[in-house]
Amino acid sequence: MNSSEKKSLQISACRIRMDAVTGVYHAKSGHPGGSLSAADLLAYLYFKEMKVDPKNPKDPDRDRFVLSKGHCCPGLYGALAERGYFSPEEMKTLRHIGSMLQGHPNMNDTPGVDMSTGSLGQGVSAACGMALAGKLDQKDYRVYTILGDGEIEEGQVWEAAMFAAHKKLDNLCLIVDNNGLQIDGPVEEVGGPGPIDEKLRAFGFDVQVIDGHDFDAIEAAFAHARTVKGKPSAIVAKTVKGKDVSFMENQVGWHGTAPNAEQYETAMNDLNKVLAGLEAE
Amino acid sequence: MAEMVKLATRESFGKAIAAFADQYPDVVVLDADLAAATKTGIFKKAHPERFIDCGIAECNMIGIAAGLAACGKIPFAASFAMFSAGRAFEQVRNSVGYPHLNVKIVGSHAGISVGEDGATHQCCEDIGLMRTIPGMVILNPADHYEMMAAVKAAIEYKGPVYLRLGRLAVESVNNNDDYKFEIGKGITLRDGNDITVIATGLLVGEAVKAADALKAEGISVRVIDMHTIKPLDKELVLKAAKETGKIITAEEHNVIGGLGDAVASVLAEELPTPLIKIGVNDEFGYSGPATELLKEFGLCASHIEEVVKKALGK
Numbered sequence: 001m002n003s004s005e006k007k008s009l010q011i012s013a014c015r016i017r018m019d020a021v022t023g024v025y026h027a028k029s030g031h032p033g034g035s036l037s038a039a040d041l042l043a044y045l046y047f048k049e050m051k052v053d054p055k056n057p058k059d060p061d062r063d064r065f066v067l068s069k070g071h072c073c074p075g076l077y078g079a080l081a082e083r084g085y086f087s088p089e090e091m092k093t094l095r096h097i098g099s100m101l102q103g104h105p106n107m108n109d110t111p112g113v114d115m116s117t118g119s120l121g122q123g124v125s126a127a128c129g130m131a132l133a134g135k136l137d138q139k140d141y142r143v144y145t146i147l148g149d150g151e152i153e154e155g156q157v158w159e160a161a162m163f164a165a166h167k168k169l170d171n172l173c174l175i176v177d178n179n180g181l182q183i184d185g186p187v188e189e190v191g192g193p194g195p196i197d198e199k200l201r202a203f204g205f206d207v208q209v210i211d212g213h214d215f216d217a218i219e220a221a222f223a224h225a226r227t228v229k230g231k232p233s234a235i236v237a238k239t240v241k242g243k244d245v246s247f248m249e250n251q252v253g254w255h256g257t258a259p260n261a262e263q264y265e266t267a268m269n270d271l272n273k274v275l276a277g278l279e280a281e
Numbered sequence: 282m283a284e285m286v287k288l289a290t291r292e293s294f295g296k297a298i299a300a301f302a303d304q305y306p307d308v309v310v311l312d313a314d315l316a317a318a319t320k321t322g323i324f325k326k327a328h329p330e331r332f333i334d335c336g337i338a339e340c341n342m343i344g345i346a347a348g349l350a351a352c353g354k355i356p357f358a359a360s361f362a363m364f365s366a367g368r369a370f371e372q373v374r375n376s377v378g379y380p381h382l383n384v385k386i387v388g389s390h391a392g393i394s395v396g397e398d399g400a401t402h403q404c405c406e407d408i409g410l411m412r413t414i415p416g417m418v419i420l421n422p423a424d425h426y427e428m429m430a431a432v433k434a435a436i437e438y439k440g441p442v443y444l445r446l447g448r449l450a451v452e453s454v455n456n457n458d459d460y461k462f463e464i465g466k467g468i469t470l471r472d473g474n475d476i477t478v479i480a481t482g483l484l485v486g487e488a489v490k491a492a493d494a495l496k497a498e499g500i501s502v503r504v505i506d507m508h509t510i511k512p513l514d515k516e517l518v519l520k521a522a523k524e525t526g527k528i529i530t531a532e533e534h535n536v537i538g539g540l541g542d543a544v545a546s547v548l549a550e551e552l553p554t555p556l557i558k559i560g561v562n563d564e565f566g567y568s569g570p571a572t573e574l575l576k577e578f579g580l581c582a583s584h585i586e587e588v589v590k591k592a593l594g595k
Contacts, residue, residue, distance in 0.1 A: 064351075107380050116375070121340075122340075123344075124344070125344020125345055126344045126376055128341075128344070128345055129348020129349040132345065133349045133354055136309070137352070156338075156340045156341055156372075159341035162336065162338070
């Protein structure tokens with residue numbers, strides 16, 4: 001990846017973070033922490049990896065994305081807005097009555113949302129179904145799904161993992177946003193889902209563990225995933241919950257809390273500094 | 282008049298889905314290790330490339346079906362009612378119902394007539410569970426002919442459907458040449474003026490037997506085959522209430538949440554009418570031969586006759 005492409009992705013990711021924080025601030029509720037941790041992955045997926053067209057969001061040959069950790073939709077909505085599915089101004093309507101941006105993703109309300117999710121563990125099954133449909137129809141689209149590291153405590157995730165490997169869904173790429181925190185505390189204290197990579201490998205996945213904020217690593221991982229045949233791919237992305245907002249980073253409390261006006265200003269200042277730094281380079 | 286057929290509706294379902302496969306190439310069938318019992322095995326044999334065994338993982342199966350539907354397939358996801366509607370209720374609600382995806386949830390071995398397997402497998406709650414999901418169509422065919430027609434209608438209808446199947450062989454009652462199946466339209470199988478029995482599924486045949494026996498005693502019983510529980514044929518219910526003054530509902534389901542409650546809601550809100558609900562009286566079942574269990578729980582013609590007579594003061 002050349003430096004200007006990387007910078008462009010970093011700028012997109014920063015804008016996604018601004019959109020997410022703005023949405024949650026205006027909603028006075030929502031989930032900023034996991035939206036910020038997944039922003040670089042979302043930026044890469046929507047701006048580089050996936051074959052999608054905002055002007056034709058229902059194209060039957062498009063790549064699919066399922067946000068299995070549906071509560072992080074402020075991040076997904078930010079990515080869709082930045083990619084041109086709708087105006088970033090919509091973010092201010094997040095969670096309001098009549099908004100196209102529901103508190104958890106609704107495929108019938110929001111252009112670009114491929115599956116309604118929010119109840120943890122369910123999106124990954126739907127992603128497997130989409131990948132299977134692609135196999136049945138002999139189409140070459142790929143299906144991507146992001147799960148939370150807390151989410152994988154749901155048993156259904158492992159039912160889906162078994163299914164994906166058994167059906168050899170090599171058009172499926174499962175990404176775990178491994179930010180290490182869930183509502184009640186560190187994942188290893190609450191539910192103990194680890195070792196995530198070894199478990200997925202045992203279930204029959206090709207597994208890569210990467211720094212989920214390093215675009216070179218993200219690019220290499222997705223490129224490798226495309227070459228895997230006969231088994232599904234998993235990318236365990238080590239991330240920082242609340243990434244790039246100083247007071248939210250690695251703080252459990254910012255899983256599902258909205259910033260007040262003062263905190264919002266601080267958060268946007270932090271992100272504007274990141275953006276200015278990127279643009280000045 | 283078509284010939285009388287005695288067949289379990291699960292068997293009719295298996296035949297139907299296999300028979301319609303060529304006409305509807307988007308149909309795929311999913312099962313969770315019960316293909317021999319739910320009779321999706323008939324489809325599997327005929328169209329192995331369109332059959333997806335999900336293993337013993339019903340919640341995942343419903344999600345797989347949702348993903349397939351989101352890509353244009355028409356999935357029928359089958360298991361015992363206890364698991365497809367019961368265990369996977371929340372997956373049906375959130376991954377199928379809320380996005381209104383074109384998934385057909387198949388609940389086989391519904392009701393007490395599962396028999397010897399006992400209470401853990403005798404699902405008498407599925408209709409109630411499915412009724413509470415906005416936009417869910419609920420079909421509970423009474424016999425072979427109705428099941429064949431219902432499967433075709435479910436394929437052609439775009440949206441989530443719950444299709445209930447029974448384990449026990451039932452004699453067909455819808456053999457008439459002018460038989461016509463339409464989602465949401467009940468069928469009047471016997472006309473009558475003294476009282477109406479609105480039945481669904483396995484109880485339809487029993488209600489017809491009861492009505493025919495009572496006719497010999499000079500009691501005129503109307504019998505409605507309510508194959509669609511949601512959306513309920515309100516017009517037909519209200520017409521029966523107006524014309525016969527008394528209603529009995531009969532179903533192989535808990536009296537809480539099923540056909541009886543659906544009919545009760547319509548009557549209470551629009552035309553208060555005396556109503557008696559025949560069903561499983563809010564209790565768990567137990568092991569035993571199906572036909573004997575049905576008698577124990579009063580889900581049979583003779584009990585319907587008794588209830589009719591009591592309701593008419595005879």
